[in-house]
Amino acid sequence: MNTRLSSLCCCILAPFFLVCPDCRADKGGLAVETSSVGKSYLSYKGAPLLAFGPGDEMRIVSGAADAARWVKWQRDNGMNLVRAYPASVPIEAYGAPGLAPFLKRDGKWDVDAFDDAYFTHLGDVAKMLEENDVILHLQLWQIVFFKDGERRWDINFLNPRNNVNEWTQGFSQGRAYIDAPDGSAARAHQQRWVRHILDALKGRGNVIIDVINELGNAMGTLEWAVDVTRWIRAWEAENDWSFIVGVDSERHYTPEQFGAQREHFDIIILNELQRRERGMNIIAAFNMPAVSVRSSDGTNQWDDYLFAGPDQTGPEHQTRYRTLCYRSIFAGLQSVGAYWKSEVQVADYGDMEHWPGYARALRAFWEILSPHWPSLTPVAAEGRVEKAVTPHVYLLDSPAFVALYLECGSHTWNNEYATSTLRVACEFSDGEARFFNPRTGTMELMAAEYDGGAFQLSLPPFTDDAVVLISRAGA
Numbered sequence: 001m002n003t004r005l006s007s008l009c010c011c012i013l014a015p016f017f018l019v020c021p022d023c024r025a026d027k028g029g030l031a032v033e034t035s036s037v038g039k040s041y042l043s044y045k046g047a048p049l050l051a052f053g054p055g056d057e058m059r060i061v062s063g064a065a066d067a068a069r070w071v072k073w074q075r076d077n078g079m080n081l082v083r084a085y086p087a088s089v090p091i092e093a094y095g096a097p098g099l100a101p102f103l104k105r106d107g108k109w110d111v112d113a114f115d116d117a118y119f120t121h122l123g124d125v126a127k128m129l130e131e132n133d134v135i136l137h138l139q140l141w142q143i144v145f146f147k148d149g150e151r152r153w154d155i156n157f158l159n160p161r162n163n164v165n166e167w168t169q170g171f172s173q174g175r176a177y178i179d180a181p182d183g184s185a186a187r188a189h190q191q192r193w194v195r196h197i198l199d200a201l202k203g204r205g206n207v208i209i210d211v212i213n214e215l216g217n218a219m220g221t222l223e224w225a226v227d228v229t230r231w232i233r234a235w236e237a238e239n240d241w242s243f244i245v246g247v248d249s250e251r252h253y254t255p256e257q258f259g260a261q262r263e264h265f266d267i268i269i270l271n272e273l274q275r276r277e278r279g280m281n282i283i284a285a286f287n288m289p290a291v292s293v294r295s296s297d298g299t300n301q302w303d304d305y306l307f308a309g310p311d312q313t314g315p316e317h318q319t320r321y322r323t324l325c326y327r328s329i330f331a332g333l334q335s336v337g338a339y340w341k342s343e344v345q346v347a348d349y350g351d352m353e354h355w356p357g358y359a360r361a362l363r364a365f366w367e368i369l370s371p372h373w374p375s376l377t378p379v380a381a382e383g384r385v386e387k388a389v390t391p392h393v394y395l396l397d398s399p400a401f402v403a404l405y406l407e408c409g410s411h412t413w414n415n416e417y418a419t420s421t422l423r424v425a426c427e428f429s430d431g432e433a434r435f436f437n438p439r440t441g442t443m444e445l446m447a448a449e450y451d452g453g454a455f456q457l458s459l460p461p462f463t464d465d466a467v468v469l470i471s472r473a474g475a
Contacts, residue, residue, distance in 0.1 A: 056340050067125050419459065
């Protein structure tokens with residue numbers, strides 16, 4: 001049987017504008033929902049969430065960055081994500097001066113004297129982000145500050161050389177604080193730290209709490225992270241408020257380790273999406289929503305990082321973050337973190353020429369995909385897709401809607417692909433196929449024929465990546 005789809009036409013997607021927060025406040029904030037097919041996913045204000053975009057992770061909650069400028073830039077271009085953490089070092093070591101979470105006594109830090117002004121500022125930033133529908137992925141600790149180094153443990157507030165507190169005097173390394181035993185003064189201090197942060201964020205529905213970044217990288221165990229979640233849950237019970245909680249890790253998401261502890265967490269947090277297959281397999285194993293932390297399209301090498309330094313912000317890196325975002329969505333992730341470590345005087349995010357357009361196109365794409373997200377499952381393309389011109393093709397599948405992502409892969413860009421045909425096996429024969437261009441945000445109907453259980457599609461030429469959407473008639 002041959003079913004002829006609509007003839008070729010083209011339309012430009014309208015620009016994306018975030019809805020006024022006051023108009024959506026009655027729908028609540030972040031939540032984990034379960035769809036009619038049993039899929040767990042993150043929603044925000046009643047709709048499936050996609051969060052993405054670079055943010056000044058080190059400075060934005062410590063008063064050393066223009067948070068309002070970041071928010072406007074993100075909002076104007078369809079973005080809605082900042083990964084951040086309260087500083088464990090004086091933030092001026094990384095450029096502009098800012099606030100510190102502790103007070104000083106006799107010229108040194110008193111880490112038992114929490115500075116209310118710092119935590120008030122943290123809460124104010126979170127509120128401003130929420131008013132603009134920006135998700136705050138907040139890590140309680142940044143593990144890097146507890147590793148050896150002149151701008152790390154050497155200047156850390158908890159380093160006994162820098163404070164007046166007797167209970168820190170035995171800490172020769174930062175891991176002595178993170179890995180302190182239960183019942184110790186350090187553990188009690190960790191609990192106070194967590195409670196100060198939660199108190200500051202109470203009432204904010206846009207916050208993901210991440211116990212620590214890179215759990216297990218020289219310090220921190222899953223059992224310790226579970227203890228931290230117990231402190232969080234105790235605070236929640238006392239304060240009639242709850243947060244979405246997870247822990248950033250690349251090594252603990254196995255059935256043997258995480259399977260026994262999953263009840264303590266709401267989401268999976270991957271440090272980076274090293275491979276699409278790994279991400280989708282972890283999500284399938286635990287049926288939990290998943291997000292990622294940093295913009296790396298490899299295996300944690302400097303050349304893999306995007307936006308980490310001023311030499312990683314050019315057209316190539318803007319393209320690679322675009323493909324990383326789509327690759328992540330097609331792995332099942334709902335938040336794609338991104339670095340921005342440079343001060344604007346060194347590298348201004350506002351100077352990026354291509355990424356803002358890519359971001360607006362990505363948001364427009366999500367508006368198309370979002371209604372189908374609760375039923376879509378990442379699956380392997382093998383046996384379903386033939387004749388793809390790109391080295392990689394990924395598939396999201398449901399009974400009434402199929403999405404494909406064709407891409408050049410990581411660490412590459414400016415790959416030209418000529419007009420081609422693509423064969424896609426589908427359960428339904430009566431439908432419509434559309435071609436979406438991630439570079440431009442344009443979408444067009446595609447000429448297609450259904451024969452032998454598959455659609456044969458005629459793809460236009462494209463550069464680097466493309467999306468194909470096939471929907472059952474009437475769906």
